[in-house]
Amino acid sequence: MSETEMSVEKHVFEADVARLLHLMVHSVYSDKNVFLRELISNAADACEKLRYEAIVSPELLAGDPTPRITLTLDEENNRLIVEDNGIGMGRDELVEALGTIARSGTRAFMERIEAAQGKEGAQLIGQFGVGFYSAFMxxxxxxxxSRRAGSEHAFLWSSDGKGSYTVSAAELADAPARGTRITLHLMEDTKTYTSRWTVERIVKDQSGHVPVPISILEKPDAEPVQVGDGTALWTKQKSEISKEDYADFYRGVAGQYDDPALTVHFRAEGRHEYTALAFVPGSKPFDLFDPDRKGRMKLYVKRVFITDEAELLPRYLRFVRGLVDTSDLPLNVSREMIQESPLLASIxxxxxxxxxTAIEKLAENETETFDKLWENFGSVLKEGIYEDYERREQLVALSRFRTTTSDASQRSLTDYVKDMKDGQSAIYYLTGDNLAQLKASPQLEGFRARGIEVLLLxxxxxxxxxxxAPDFDGKPWKSITQGAADLSAIAKAEGAKEEAPQASQLVIDFVAFAKETLGASVSDVRTSDRLTESAVCLVAPEHGPDRQLEKMLQGAGRLDDAPKPILEINPSHALITAMAASPAGDTAFRTDAVQLLLDQARVLDGDKPQDPRGFAERLSRVFDRALKA
Structure with a gap:
């Protein structure tokens, strides 16, 4: 029986199609919208196949050389029609391509090309033979x-996706002149896919850059309106793209209305080939501190959107927007589920x-632009120093800091090390909640007196x-709230107060009394060389977390048994010398005074007295004594 005489043939899907289709609809794809992406991808492949075969047989184009994909919305009949003027299919191809799960005509076609040429000869998208079945979602x-290019016959394949399909000859008057027309009879709860706004949004989000123009007809007799022109900005040469073109594309891909602070556009060639177009926003995205810390780079395969869930950049670069397009990333049965592969790691x-590297060059050549970038994203970039061992030295060198000498400007570590004082062997820093509080910290006094620059973090x-953090230029990092200050080797700045005389015996005895009185409340009480104006301060022991990290860990319930702080006393402070001179037998007063000094140190450190009621009572007793004196 010839093809033209063929009656309606009923076939059962190969394999257990009912079960497999159920899997496709309910498990493989998490988003129903992907069905349109899959059908458009198949249509683009069909156009690419025709282009390739027409190289040898140009008559296949039959006076219609321009490829196109048309989406027709039929709200009245609840239908969505996807049509292309690509290579089309004959009867046997319909049965083979659409009657067998996971058999891909595209893959077979690629194998033919590779066998003939020894290399990939066409840019084809679908390789797994299952995307078509997402239509049943x-x-x-x-x-x-479908009507194959150059054929005088057309055929109709029809199925409800429940285990069987039919194939029959189609009237040429009702068939495309060449290519394939897919008509989806939509379910009651999917009528929204006849809405132009819905379909146009999906096309632009997921298929707007396939290499074939896409048009929409709002109803069967309407004029087509082009929604995708078959071009992709990132495939062009950089010399062909203006700054305005980049900015417009950035606003679309990033969903922001500013201009990008930095654009990175390159094509990687060699063992792995891919194109990347990335933007650093000019302002902070609203989701910069999203607890999930997800990136916002989109992954394309041959210009078809696949996912924005792939980790194409580390989390500390999550503010970067853009895309990566590759042609040979391995995928599994669904384009949504990307296999972890050496290629993905390489990308x-x-x-x-x-x-x-682009950010580093910006820091070298455009200081003002970089300073704004760092102001917006420095706090996120510094996460990489903690998380990315491979690049932490690069990130440390890139970092900028406010310091005790920089006012409102930011300083690099290169500048900091260049300006270090004679005898200074470490990079000193102070961490805290805000700049004003850090600048008022008593721990800074000895460093300020010697003109030593301290990073304020x-x-x-x-x-x-x-x-x-790794040493920078051979200099280790040292918190000024931890361990001994060791400032004696560094001379005081010109005009600073002269060195105080060594502590008197009375002060030494008072320090010993304070240590005995406070007992387990502190790990030690000692005289300080970091204090020049304040009477007391708290510092952390040499080993373990510094004061700020200790507070953060305790607040998060991650440090149950924190080491006790050290109380440092300024031996030359008038209040300390007066207390030290009080009668040794006045134990009650001296005890109150020591406890108040500890509470004062806590307040200066941003805390509150450990026992507020006891603090108030001690303060009242001291006031009473002063009034009676």
Missing amino acids: VADKVDVV RKGVTNRVL TDPVDSFWVTS
């Missing part, structure tokens, strides 16, 4: 009318390196990365 019946490494992540 939204349709309770699918009709496919991640390559894009990360290029973005950081106010971001929460600062307390963590400094504990693992």
Whole structure:
């Protein structure tokens, strides 16, 4: 029986199709919208196949050389029609391509090309033979009318996706002149796919850059309106793209209305090939501190959107917006579920390196732009010092800091080390909640007196990365709230107060009394060389977390048994010398005085007295004594 004489043939799907289709609809895809992406991808493949075969047989184009994909919305009949003028299919191809789960005509076609040429000869998208069946997520019946280029016959494939399908000859008057027309009879709850706004949004989000123009007809007899022109900005040469073109594309891909502070556009060639187009926003995105810390880079395969869930950049670069497009990333049965592969790891490494290198060049050549970038994203970039062992030295060198001598400007560590004082062997820093509080910290007094620059770190992540930061230019990091200050080797700045005489015996005895009185409340009481104006301060022991990190860990319930702080006493302070001179037998007063000194140190450290009622009572007794004196 010839093809033209063929009656309606009923076939049963190969394999257990009912079960497999149920899996496709309910498990493989998490978003119903992907059905349109899959059908458009198949249509683009069909156009690409025709282009390739027409190289040898140009008559296949039959006076219609321009590829196109048309989406027709039929709200009245609750239908969505996807049509292309690609290569089309004959009867046997329909049965083979649409009657067998996971058999891909595209893959077979690629194998033919590779066998003939020894290399990939066409840019084809679908390789797994299952995307077509995603149509049954939204349709309770699918009709496919196809006519192969150069053929005088057309065929209709029809199925409800429940285990069987039919194939029959189609009337040429009702068939495309060439290519394939897929008619989806939509379910009651998927009528929204006849809305132009819905369909246009999906096309632009997921398929707006496929290499074939896409048009929409709002109803069957309407004029087509183009919604995708078949071009992709990132495939062009950089010399062909203006700054305005980049800015417009950035606003679309990032969903922001500012201009990008930095654009990174490159094509990687060699063992792994891919194109990346990344933007650093000019302002902070609203989700910069999203607890999930997810990136916002989109992954495309041959210009078709796949996912925005792939980790194409580390989390500390989550403010970067853009995309990566590759042609040979391995996928599994669904384009949504990306296999972890050496290629994906290579892309991640390559894009990360290029973005950081571009930021470094910006720091060297456009200081003002970089300063704004750092102001917006420095707190996030510093997470990488803690998380990315491979690049922590690069990130430390890139970092900028406010310091005790920089006022409102930011300083690099290169500048800091260049200006270090004679005898200074460490990079000193102070962590805390805000700049004003840090500048008023008593721990700074001895450093300020000697003109020693101290980094003022106010971001929460600062307390963590400094504990693992590598030495910079051979200089280790040292918190000024931890351990001994060791400032005696550094001369005081010109005009600073002269060195105080050594502590008198009375002060030494008072310090010993304070240590005995406070007991387990502190780990030690000692005289200080870091205090010049304040009477007391608290510091952390030499080993373990510094004061700020200790508070953060305790607040998060991660440090149950914190080491007790050290109380440092300024031996030359008038209040200390007066207390030390009080009668040794006046134990009650001296005890109250020592406890008040500890509470004062806590307040200066941003805390409150450990026993507020006891603090108030001690203060009242001291006031009473002063009034009676």
